[in-house]
Amino acid sequence: MKHRNRHEQGSTLIELMITISILIVVTGAILSQMGTASQRIAAEQVKVDNFDEARDFVDQFFRDINQIGYPNGHIVSFSPSINDSRVAVGLVKISATSVWFEGDINGSGVVQSVQYIINGSGSCTLCLQRSAVPKITANPLTGQSAADWGTEVNDLTTPTIFTYFDTNGNQVNALPADIVNNPAVIASVKTIHISLTVQNNAVLDPKTGQPIQTSFEGEVSLNNCSMAAGGAMTC
Numbered sequence: 264m265k266h267r268n269r270h271e272q273g274s275t276l277i278e279l280m281i282t283i284s285i286l287i288v289v290t291g292a293i294l295s296q297m298g299t300a301s302q303r304i305a306a307e308q309v310k311v312d313n314f315d316e317a318r319d320f321v322d323q324f325f326r327d328i329n330q331i332g333y334p335n336g337h338i339v340s341f342s343p344s345i346n347d348s349r350v351a352v353g354l355v356k357i358s359a360t361s362v363w364f365e366g367d368i369n370g371s372g373v374v375q376s377v378q379y380i381i382n383g384s385g386s387c388t389l390c391l392q393r394s395a396v397p398k399i400t401a402n403p404l405t406g407q408s409a410a411d412w413g414t415e416v417n418d419l420t421t422p423t424i425f426t427y428f429d430t431n432g433n434q435v436n437a438l439p440a441d442i443v444n445n446p447a448v449i450a451s452v453k454t455i456h457i458s459l460t461v462q463n464n465a466v467l468d469p470k471t472g473q474p475i476q477t478s479f480e481g482e483v484s485l486n487n488c489s490m491a492a493g494g495a496m497t498c
Contacts, residue, residue, distance in 0.1 A: 306468050310477050313418075313461040317479035320391065320415040321457055325483050327377055327395070328455070330366035332486065334374070345442070348374060348400040353487055354449045355403045358439035359423040362455065365398055374398040376407040381419065384412040391416040391424065391459075404443045418463045420476075426456040456482045 332353035335343075345352045351365040351374045361380035368375050376398045383392040394409040401407060427435040430453045440448035462476045 306466070306470075306475055309463065309466050309475050313463070313475070313477035314479060316416055317459045317461060317477065320459070321479065321481040323393070323415065324362075324379060324457065325481070327366070327368045328362075328364065328483055328485055330368045330370075331364045333366055334372070345403055346401055346406070348398045350374065351398070352403050352442060354442065354452060356439065356441040357425065357427055357435075357449065357452065359425060361439075362425055363404075363441075365403060368395060376403070376409070378409050379415070381424070383409060387414060387417075389417065389419050390414045391419055402443070404441050416459060416461060418461050419459065420462045421458055421460040424457060424459065426458070427452045428454040428456065450487065452485075452487055454482060454484045456480070 330351075332351050334349065334351060335353075343350045351367060353366075354362075354364045355376070356363040361378065361383075363376075363378045363380075365374055365376055367373060368377060374397070375395045377393070377395045379391065379393050381391055382388050383394055391414070392412045393415050394412050396408060396410055398407060427438070429435055429451045432454075435448060435452055437445065437448045442449050457480060459479045460476060461478075462474050464474045466475050467473065468475050
């Protein structure tokens with residue numbers, strides 16, 4: 264009887280050790296999966312945040328651009344001048360990384376000189392920034408200042424942000440162009456396509472080990488009520 268009890272006690276201890284070992288392995292696997300899942304959730308959240316940031320920019324840009332060229336010269340004066348602070352001339356300057364235009368974007372009756380440009384403040388090389396200041400009576404291109412820069416999108420990698428098309432759907436390639444030196448090009452723009460790619464190199468995808476990228480595109484057709492061609496309104 265004593266021999267039998269000792270044998271049963273020994274078997275129980277071994278079984279307990281095996282059970283504990285299995286539990287340790289299973290628990291480790293579960294914790295590992297939880298850690299991976301947590302990293303994936305964090306990575307997806309970064310993507311969502313970047314996407315929302317890009318979408319908010321496009322929404323802001325669309326709201327601003329919808330007021331381009333208003334109020335125009337026909338409303339303000341019989342002989343409008345592009346220098347008149349009361350007149351919004353429309354597009355002022357365009358490039359692959361910037362758009363500059365005039366319009367009453369606040370609905371206050373005050374014409375604003377609006378710029379969207381990468382590194383407008385000179386201190387944020389990968390940021391797309393926005394400036395909107397009241398227009399003064401001076402040349403739209405050379406006489407206006409830019410201030411109060413606000414960052415719209417961070418961590419940009421896209422070499423081309425803005426692409427332009429005319430009324431026939433043909434891409435406008437003569438860039439950069441402005442209202443003083445290339446008025447015909449400025450007056451021809453009908454549609455602006457926006458393409459953004461955001462990549463934060465400090466945040467890596469746990470699955471691929473590569474920086475997380477988020478892309479967003481949008482397009483807006485505008486009433487290009489411009490004074491670029493010969494100083495006369497095109498609308």
